[in-house]
Amino acid sequence: MxxxxxxxxxxxxxxxxxGHAQMTIDMTRVTCADYLAMPPDRxxxxxxxxxxxxxxxxxxxxxxxxxxxxxxASVKQWCTMNQPRTIMAALEQSPPQPSPAGAQVKIDMSLIxxxxxxxxxxxxxxxxxxxxxxxxxxxxxxxxxxxxRFANNKRAVASYCKKRGGxxxxxxxxxxxx
Numbered sequence: 001m002x003x004x005x006x007x008x009x010x011x012x013x014x015x016x017x018x019g020h021a022q023m024t025i026d027m028t029r030v031t032c033a034d035y036l037a038m039p040p041d042r043x044x045x046x047x048x049x050x051x052x053x054x055x056x057x058x059x060x061x062x063x064x065x066x067x068x069x070x071x072x073a074s075v076k077q078w079c080t081m082n083q084p085r086t087i088m089a090a091l092e093q094s095p096p097q098p099s100p101a102g103a104q105v106k107i108d109m110s111l112i113x114x115x116x117x118x119x120x121x122x123x124x125x126x127x128x129x130x131x132x133x134x135x136x137x138x139x140x141x142x143x144x145x146x147x148x149r150f151a152n153n154k155r156a157v158a159s160y161c162k163k164r165g166g167x168x169x170x171x172x173x174x175x176x177x178x
Contacts, residue, residue: 023146023147023148024144024145024146024147025144025145025147026143026144027049027050027053027087027088027143027144027145028086028088028089028143029086030046030086030087030088031083031084031085031086031087032078032079032080032082032083032084032085032086032087032090033079033083033084035075035076035079035087036076036079036080036083044126044127045126045130047068047072047075048126048127048128048129048130048131048134049130049131049133049134049137049145050087050088050091050134051063051068051071051131051134052109052130052131052132052133052134052135052136052137052138053134053135053137053138053143054091054134054138055109055131055134055135056134056135056136056138056139057138061108061109061110061135061170062106062107062108062109063106063107063109063131064105064106065105065106065107066105075087075090075091078090088143109128109131109132109135109169109170110168110170111168112128112168112169112170113165113166113167113168113169114160114161114162114164114165114166114167114168114169114172115161115165115166116169117161117169118158118161118162118165128169129150129154132169132170132173133145133150133153136173136177149178152178153173153176153177153178156176156177156178157169157172157173157176157177159176160172160175160176
């Protein structure tokens with residue numbers, strides 16, 4: 001039953017026009033079992049948010065795409081053996097490991113401009129939006145995802161960015177999101 005409630009709550013985050021009810025989820029309570037039960041698109045959203053959260057907590061603004069994928073696989077593998085544990089608690093105890101040497105695409109999230117963000121495809125915009133949400137929630141020590149606030153802020157940031165394409169997305173978020 002708990003998995004069903006969590007799944008429905010997370011589905012509301014993705015569904016357009018999810019209504020006017022104020023819905024939040026405390027990300028510190030999401031267990032490995034919850035994460036493993038998520039459909040792939042919701043797991044992607046959750047992973048992007050958590051990546052933003054922990055990048056901010058550890059002082060990073062760059063995302064290594066190979067690291068990102070490797071970390072997701074590692075968390076899923078760990079979770080299969082630790083289903084009652086919360087994801088947040090487990091990740092708090094595991095500092096980031098340096099990536100292996102070699103070519104890796106790194107994206108400096110602090111340099112993404114509004115124009116680049118708006119020109120991205122829907123999947124890229126989604127990953128960036130949720131990553132930024134996690135990043136800025138961590139900067140305020142607020143591990144709660146507020147669905148309505150996220151939707152409102154995403155609209156406000158997009159509107160702001162349409163008028164100021166050369167500004168960085170992080171700056172646009174700081175100036176237009178609430």
